[in-house]
């Protein structure tokens with residue numbers, strides 16, 4: 001029997017948590033032979049803690065053979081203790097009348113504290129995925145608050161955007177979604193992101209050549225992927241949860257178990273390539289193997305792409321400037 005992997009999940013009693021935990025415990029994230037210990041964090045308020053208890057009771061009632069243990073807590077240092085993987089899902093949602101700036105600052109407080117707790121107690125190689133919005137900037141704040149951990153281990157979730165783009169592309173080109181390779185989503189997890197299918201292929205054939213429609217790209221594909229989250233809220237009355245949980249599982253599974261040569265999109269601290277200033281958490285194409293990701297380097301950037309990549313970068317830079325005073 002393998003040693004259990006400790007997986008910390010914050011916001012564990014929320015919508016995404018409910019769609020996520022059962023799949024992790026059943027082995028869909030780390031493998032069907034990999035036991036896990038779930039370390040679950042919720043807010044220190046009675047309602048949240050009671051809801052968390054209920055979720056843990058249901059997890060128990062599934063009798064998952066791979067679930068080797070469970071902890072529920074309101075203390076980040078308990079939740080992150082020796083964690084090998086940390087899924088930071090809980091975040092402060094935008095309240096009525098709340099400005100974007102206030103939202104950034106409220107979340108900055110959460111992610112500064114959680115970064116510091118990870119720094120103090122997590123495994124020295126903990127792999128961190130930030131899902132809670134604004135995901136890229138929250139990941140940046142957590143990374144900056146954890147100076148003793150490898151910066152490259154702090155990532156933000158762009159995988160839902162990547163998966164959304166895959167499905168839109170498959171529909172438009174009339175190909176099977178599983179056959180598509182080499183798709184990218186650049187930048188911020190926000191409507192400014194740039195889904196880029198210039199290099200995408202299905203069974204080796206270029207999808208750009210197959211679709212050959214610049215108008216569809218600029219006026220349908222890109223805005224539709226960018227605004228998909230809002231469309232889900234409009235239709236469901238609630239934000240994406242099952243698809244977000246699915247994307248989180250895809251992200252961590254590929255990171256730890258490998259993408260088998262496929263490009264996947266991860267929000268990772270920039271190394272300065274593609275004109276993205278070092279340290280900014282930005283969606284880029286990566287290939288993963290043996291618990292590490294490697295950027296796909298040297299791709300051509302045309303004028304249209306440069307403008308789109310700069311636009312989403314400008315938003316990230318603005319967010320970063322908005323929290324700079326908190327990070328010293």
Ligand code: NAX
Pocket residue numbers: 010011012013014015016017041042043048089090091092093110130131132133134135157158159160161189229239240241244
């Ligand atoms: P919910 O409001 O259903 O759940 C969030 C949970 O987090 C709540 O139970 C709350 O008590 C808890 N929480 C809040 N602050 C916490 C803290 N400091 N420590 C521990 N727990 C805390 O939201 P849900 O639908 O689950 O979404 C969670 C986050 O994911 C939101 O920020 C949302 O905007 C973000 N999303 C990110 C996506 C992405 O692709 N990166 C897509 C889906 C989603 O919109």
